[in-house]
Amino acid sequence: MATNITFIGAGNMTGAIIGGLIDSGVSPAAITATSPSESMLAPVKTRYGITTHTDNQEAISGADIVVLAVKPQIMRDVCKELRDSIQRERPLVISIAAGLDADTIDGWLGGGLAVVRCMPNTPSLVGYGASGLFANAAVSEQQRQDATQLMQAVGIVEWVEEEALLDAVTAVSGSAPAYFFLMFEAMEEAGTRLGLPADTARRLAIQTAMGAARMAAQSESDPATLKKNVMSPGGTTERAIEHMESAHLRDIIEDAMQACAARAQEMAKELSGE
Ligand SMILES: NC(=O)C1=CN([C@@H]2O[C@H](COP(=O)(O)OP(=O)(O)OC[C@H]3O[C@@H](n4cnc5c(N)ncnc54)[C@H](OP(=O)(O)O)[C@@H]3O)[C@@H](O)[C@H]2O)C=CC1
Ligand SMILES: O=C(O)[C@@H]1CCC=N1
Numbered sequence: 538m539a540t541n542i543t544f545i546g547a548g549n550m551t552g553a554i555i556g557g558l559i560d561s562g563v564s565p566a567a568i569t570a571t572s573p574s575e576s577m578l579a580p581v582k583t584r585y586g587i588t589t590h591t592d593n594q595e596a597i598s599g600a601d602i603v604v605l606a607v608k609p610q611i612m613r614d615v616c617k618e619l620r621d622s623i624q625r626e627r628p629l630v631i632s633i634a635a636g637l638d639a640d641t642i643d644g645w646l647g648g649g650l651a652v653v654r655c656m657p658n659t660p661s662l663v664g665y666g667a668s669g670l671f672a673n674a675a676v677s678e679q680q681r682q683d684a685t686q687l688m689q690a691v692g693i694v695e696w697v698e699e700e701a702l703l704d705a706v707t708a709v710s711g712s713a714p715a716y717f718f719l720m721f722e723a724m725e726e727a728g729t730r731l732g733l734p735a736d737t738a739r740r741l742a743i744q745t746a747m748g749a750a751r752m753a754a755q756s757e758s759d760p761a762t763l764k765k766n767v768m769s770p771g772g773t774t775e776r777a778i779e780h781m782e783s784a785h786l787r788d789i790i791e792d793a794m795q796a797c798a799a800r801a802q803e804m805a806k807e808l809s810g811e
Contacts, residue, residue: 540567540683543600545593545615546607547572547581550633553662554604557691559585560664571596594622602629602683605642609634609808616645623650629680631655631687635707636804638700639673651675653684656703656711666692669706704801708794716793717746
């Protein structure tokens with residue numbers, strides 16, 4: 538990737554994307570990350586050999602892509618600080634913040650900029666990220682390709698043509714690693730109560746999830762068929778699945794994902810000052 542990329546904010550999500558980029562062969566020399574504190578920057582600098590800065594404005598000098606990766610609640614202040622230098626440099630801006638629309642970001646940065654909104658997820662760290670992307674009207678075809686290439690280096694990319702759909706992407710993939718981690722916690726606890734050592738239960742649950750995910754990704758059968766193939770009539774799986782269905786697990790998942798997307802909309806209103 539022949540592009541200089543600056544990440545504003547060096548927290549969990551930036552760490553995951555940078556880790557994935559370096560693993561995919563992107564040169565550390567092309568990557569800069571910022572944070573107000575040297576202590577947050579030290580781990581990424583030592584681990585990946587990238588350039589780090591505590592000064593956001595200096596950090597975007599010469600950047601082709603600026604990834605805004607701070608918490609949504611402080612994005613307005615960060616954009617205000619970057620406004621003059623970003624208008625001078627005019628990089629492609631990629632915001633990964635949940636619930637902040639491209640117009641709001643563009644307005645805070647002074648307007649007229651090419652802004653891609655991206656909803657990534659933390660498995661980007663291991664090259665299994667899933668990102669939803671939306672481009673505003675100022676984004677060129679080349680910049681679309683650059684954004685695709687950047688996020689494809691750490692996983693799969695799905696473009697959406699309606700920005701509001703990024704809230705659905707947040708519910709389906711942005712926040713979703715946490716759903717599966719919750720499942721692992723619960724399976725480990727239950728496995729332990731069934732008598733297994735905790736680490737054995739954890740390893741078995743995680744391996745099973747990886748196997749199931751890989752099968753679902755590679756198989757021509759849909760998940761319902763794959764599920765049925767495990768369920769011998771009158772057997773053990775049938776009993777477990779009946780239990781999940783009668784406890785309304787699907788409704789719980791539906792409600793949780795609706796709440797997730799609704800929170801993104803709520804944040805958009807709270808933070809854009811509407
Ligand atoms: N975590 C996730 O799974 C996902 C997160 N996102 C989005 O990514 C963004 C970042 O989330 P996440 O990485 O989890 O958050 P973190 O809190 O881990 O990271 C944010 C980083 O920004 C730093 N920061 C604070 N103020 C500034 C500033 N003025 N200039 C530069 N850096 C600053 C923080 O430093 P310090 O700690 O010293 O204040 C921190 O390191 C959010 O907008 C979130 O919505 C999107 C998809 C998934
Ligand atoms: O929880 C959050 O708000 C962020 C956005 C998606 C994942 N983490």
